[in-house]
Amino acid sequence: MNTFVMALRGLYGVWLREITRATRDRAQLIGGISRPLIWLLILGVGLNPYFRGEVYGEVRYVIPYTYLQFLFPAVIVLNIMYTSIQFAVSVIWDREFGFLREVLVSPMPRWLILLGKVLGGATVAMLHGGLVLILARFADVTLSLEQTAVALVLMFVLAFGLTSFGVILAARVRSFEGFGVFSNTVILPLYFTSSSVFPLDPALTRAQQAVTYPEWLVFLVQINPITYAVDALRGVLINFNQFPPLWGPLVIVAMAVVFFIIALIDFNRQ
Amino acid sequence: MTSPLPEAPQGPLPAIAISVEKLSAAYGGRTVLDEVTLQIPRGTSFALLGPNGAGKTTLLNILSTLRRPDGGSASVAGADVVRQQTLARRSLGVVFQDSSLDDRLSAWENLEFHGLVYGMAPKLRRERSAAVLALVELEDWRDDIVRSFSGGMRRRLEIARALLHEPQILFLDEPTVGLDAQTRLRIWRYLDEMRRERQLTVLTTTHYIEEVESADTVCIIDHGRIIAEGSPEVLKSRHGSRWLHVVPRDQAALDAIRAQRPDAQLLGQHGLALPADDGAMTDAFLTAFRDRLTEVRFQDPTLESVFLSLTGRQLRDRADGDRDAERAAGRRGGRR
Numbered sequence: 001m002n003t004f005v006m007a008l009r010g011l012y013g014v015w016l017r018e019i020t021r022a023t024r025d026r027a028q029l030i031g032g033i034s035r036p037l038i039w040l041l042i043l044g045v046g047l048n049p050y051f052r053g054e055v056y057g058e059v060r061y062v063i064p065y066t067y068l069q070f071l072f073p074a075v076i077v078l079n080i081m082y083t084s085i086q087f088a089v090s091v092i093w094d095r096e097f098g099f100l101r102e103v104l105v106s107p108m109p110r111w112l113i114l115l116g117k118v119l120g121g122a123t124v125a126m127l128h129g130g131l132v133l134i135l136a137r138f139a140d141v142t143l144s145l146e147q148t149a150v151a152l153v154l155m156f157v158l159a160f161g162l163t164s165f166g167v168i169l170a171a172r173v174r175s176f177e178g179f180g181v182f183s184n185t186v187i188l189p190l191y192f193t194s195s196s197v198f199p200l201d202p203a204l205t206r207a208q209q210a211v212t213y214p215e216w217l218v219f220l221v222q223i224n225p226i227t228y229a230v231d232a233l234r235g236v237l238i239n240f241n242q243f244p245p246l247w248g249p250l251v252i253v254a255m256a257v258v259f260f261i262i263a264l265i266d267f268n269r270q
Numbered sequence: 271m272t273s274p275l276p277e278a279p280q281g282p283l284p285a286i287a288i289s290v291e292k293l294s295a296a297y298g299g300r301t302v303l304d305e306v307t308l309q310i311p312r313g314t315s316f317a318l319l320g321p322n323g324a325g326k327t328t329l330l331n332i333l334s335t336l337r338r339p340d341g342g343s344a345s346v347a348g349a350d351v352v353r354q355q356t357l358a359r360r361s362l363g364v365v366f367q368d369s370s371l372d373d374r375l376s377a378w379e380n381l382e383f384h385g386l387v388y389g390m391a392p393k394l395r396r397e398r399s400a401a402v403l404a405l406v407e408l409e410d411w412r413d414d415i416v417r418s419f420s421g422g423m424r425r426r427l428e429i430a431r432a433l434l435h436e437p438q439i440l441f442l443d444e445p446t447v448g449l450d451a452q453t454r455l456r457i458w459r460y461l462d463e464m465r466r467e468r469q470l471t472v473l474t475t476t477h478y479i480e481e482v483e484s485a486d487t488v489c490i491i492d493h494g495r496i497i498a499e500g501s502p503e504v505l506k507s508r509h510g511s512r513w514l515h516v517v518p519r520d521q522a523a524l525d526a527i528r529a530q531r532p533d534a535q536l537l538g539q540h541g542l543a544l545p546a547d548d549g550a551m552t553d554a555f556l557t558a559f560r561d562r563l564t565e566v567r568f569q570d571p572t573l574e575s576v577f578l579s580l581t582g583r584q585l586r587d588r589a590d591g592d593r594d595a596e597r598a599a600g601r602r603g604g605r606r
C-alpha cells in the first residue's frame with residue numbers, strides 16, 4: 001500500500017514536471033495556437049467553395065459537409081501530431097543535459113518514469129488538440145458535451161501513442177538539429193496521406209467512378225494509421241466515417257499500446 | 271570537518287555501507303576500472319583522489335546503478351547494484367559531476383520534483399525542502415528559475431536536493447567545484463553532523479586537498495587502479511616526504527646551494543626547497559650553510575606530495591574556473 005502511494009507520487013511528479021515545462025514553453029504554445037488558425041482560416045476558408053463544386057461539369061453535392069467541417073477534425077490531429085512528436089525534444093534534452101540521471105538514480109522503476117513522462121506529454125498534446133475545439137463554431141461544427149468528451153478521450157489516447165512514438169524517435173536521434181529535419185519529414189507526409197485534406201474517394205458516389213486517385217496514393221492512405229485516427233475523430237465530431245466506425249478507435253488504441261511497449265524497450269536498454 | 275568522530279559507531283553493528291569486490295569496467299576494450307576492491311564502513315567519510323580520467327566518475331556511476339560493471343560486484347547498503355537496483359537506489363543521494371537540475375524549473379520546483387519522485391509525503395517534503403534550502407542559503411531564490419542561477423548557486427541547490435530525502439549514503443562527485451570557502455565549510459559541517467547523528471556515509475571525489483585531509487579514509491586511484499588507501503596521516507607518513515624550505519641570504523649563497531644540492535627546487539623568487547627525508551644529509555646541509563640563510567622551515571608531508579610520489583604527477587589544483595566556463599558554454603550551445 002505504502003509503496004503504491006509512493007509510486008503514485010513519483011508518477012505525479014514526473015507528469016507535473018512535463019506540464020510545468022510546457023506552460024513555460026512559449027514557442028510551442030504559439031505554434032499550437034497559430035497552426036490551426038492558418039489551416040482553418042486560410043486553407044479551409046480558401047478551399048471551402050471548391051469542395052462541393054462541380055466534377056467534370058456536373059454539380060454534385062458529393063459530401064453533405066463543407067470543406068471546413070471536413071478539415072476540422074484533421075487539424076486537431078495535426079496539432080496533436082506536432083506537439084506529441086516534438087515531445088522527443090524533451091526526451092533528448094533530459095538525456096543530453098543530464099537531468100535523466102536525476103530520475104534514473106531515484107527508486108522509481110523505469111517503466112513508471114516513462115509512463116509519467118508519456119502521460120505528461122500526452123496531456124499537453126491533448127490540450128493543444130483541444131485548442132482547436134474552440135474554433136468549432138467558426139468551422140460550423142456544433143458539439144454536444146458528450147461529443148466533446150468522447151473526442152477528448154480519443155485525442156488523449158492518440159496523443160499517448162504519438163508521444164510514445166516521439167520517445168522511440170528520440171532514442172534513435174543524437175542531436176536536436178537532426179531531430180528538427182527528421183520531425184518535418186515524418187509529420188507532414190503522414191498528415192497529407194491521412195485523407196486529412198481530401199476525401200479518400202473524390203467521388204464518393206457510384207456515379208462518379210470516373211474520378212479516382214492513383215492506386216499508389218490510395219494505398220498510402222490506407223496503410224497510414226493516422227488515416228484511421230482522423231476518421232475516428234470525424235465520426236465523433238461531424239458524424240462522417242470513410243471506414244467502419246470501429247476501426248478508428250481500434251487503431252488509436254493499438255498505436256498507444258504498441259508504441260508504448262517499443263518505447264519502454266528502448267528506454268530500458270539505455 | 272576536523273570534528274572528532276566517535277570511537278565506536280553508535281549503530282547496532284559496524285556495518286559496511288559500500289562494498290566493492292574486484293570491480294572492472296571498460297569502454298570499448300579500454301580498461302577504465304581494473305579490479306577495484308573497497309570496503310567503506312558506515313558513518314565514515316571516504317575520499318577518492320585521482321587525476322582526470324582515473325575512473326572516479328565511472329566508479330560512482332556503477333555504484334549508483336547507472337552503469338553495469340563489466341566484472342566483479344558491488345553493493346551499497348547491503349543491496350547489490352546489479353541485482354537489487356531499486357533497493358540500492360533507495361539508500362542513495364547523488365550529486366553528479368555536471369549539473370542534473372532542470373533549469374526551466376524554479377529551485378523549489380526542483381526540490382518538489384525530487385521529493386515526489388522519492389515518494390515523500392507533502393508535509394515532509396515542505397519541511398525538508400525549506401531546511402535544505404536554508405542549509406545552502408538559497409531561501410531568497412526559492413521561486414527563481416534555475417536558468418538564472420550562477421554556477422555556484424546551481425551546485426548548492428544540487429547538494430541540497432541530494433540531501434532532501436535523507437539518504438543513508440551520499441555520493442559527491444567533485445561537489446564543491448565553484449563554491450566559495452564559506453559555503454564549503456557550512457556544507458562539510460552539516461555532513462559531519464549527519465555522519466555523527468545518522469551514520470551517514472559520504473563518498474566524495476574532490477580536488478581540494480583540504481577536504482581530502484579531513485576524510486577518514488583517502489583512496490588514491492590512477493588509471494582505474496587503487497594505488498594507496500588509508501587515513502591521511504597514514505598515507506602521509508608512509509608515502510609523503512618532508513621538505514626543507516630555505517631562503518638564502520644572497521644570490522651567491524643560492525648559487526652555492528644549488529651547486530652542492532642539485533635536487534633543490536626553486537621556490538618563488540628567492541627560496542629553495544630541498545628533500546629532507548634523509549636526516550643526516552639535512553644536518554650536513556644546515557651545518558654548512560647556517561650562516562648564509564635568512565629563513566629555515568620544515569614542511570611536513572602533504573597529500574599533495576603523497577600523490578606526487580605515488581603517481582609521479584602533480585595533482586594540479588586544476589583551473590576550476592576554466593571548467594565551469596566550459597560547462598556553461600556547453601549548456602548555452604545546446605539551447606534551442
Ligand SMILES: Nc1ncnc2c1ncn2[C@@H]1O[C@H](COP(=O)(O)OP(=O)(O)OP(=O)(O)O)[C@@H](O)[C@H]1O
Binds near residue numbers: 325
Ligand atoms: N561514455 C564514455 N565513453 C568512452 N569512454 C569513456 C566514457 N566515459 C568515460 N570514459 C573514459 O573512462 C575513463 C575514466 O573516466 P571517468 O569519467 O571515470 O574519470 P574521472 O576520474 O571521473 O575524471 P575527472 O577527474 O576528469 O572527472 C576516461 O579515460 C574516459 O575517457
Ligand SMILES: [Mg+2]
Binds near residue numbers: 326327328443
Ligand atoms: Mg569525474
